[in-house]
Amino acid sequence: MKRIGILLVIFALIACDQPEPTANDITASSKHSIQWQGVYHGVFPCPSCEGMDTTIELSLPNNYTIDTVRLGNDPLSYSGSGTFQWDKTGNIIILDRGHIYQVYADHLYLLDVEFKRIKGPDAERYRVDKIKGLGSISPN
Template identity: 35%
Template sequence: MKTLKTMVVAMVLGLTACNNQATTPPVENEKNKDTVVLNEQDTVHNSKNSLDWAGVYEGELPCADCAGIKTTVSINMDGSFKKKEQYNGKKGSFDTEGILVWDSTGSIITLSSKTDSTKYKVGEGKLITLDTQGKIIEGELAKHYILTKIK
């Protein structure tokens, strides 16, 4: 009988310990006192409503048949944009303008115009150019696909 009571108590303690893991706050010590622990994905804050995304961004994107493409993107609070692309070593530039569209996560914008459609992930003070599938470009040239906010 004593063994049965011990097993029942152990089982109850085991189940209770498993159920309380997610709600137990982290132990505060010097190492983690400034750390914020999130148990759930934050769906309220995103680039659209948390960052100062309007402004002018610049960078030089890689180019297959020139030294680079100097790109300037101006985004306004009303959702309008202007984009200028100058191919280094070539004459002329390409100017597009239109309205940007935010994705459902509020983190990616699409700059759509009659002649162009480019996606960017919006970060703190930067736009990261995405590939045609909307994914971040990886590899050796990845750092060259970032436009930095200048204004």
């Protein structure tokens, strides 16, 4: 019986680690407070090339297109499109291809699989800047 009590306390502590967003958090989220629709561009670090030249377009309702070009001696390109979902805070999007981005007014940061900013000497290079806006604030 003691073990069940201890497990309940552990589960309660884990659940308390990530608070649910409040009404104020949600209305102040990127999804609701900024014009996130637009075209973003940057060059991500690449361990086996000179960089990944990346352009992402986000549009209503939750659509994206992405174009990447592997820079260097053996350039390879990729183009794709799909949908994305907002996380419960309304500040992070998850592309259906698995990429995770934190959304700001004028840029996006590529996040790791734990929804955290990538650290290290190249941390600021995991960013794409808005180069063109589209439409208006999302109604949802």
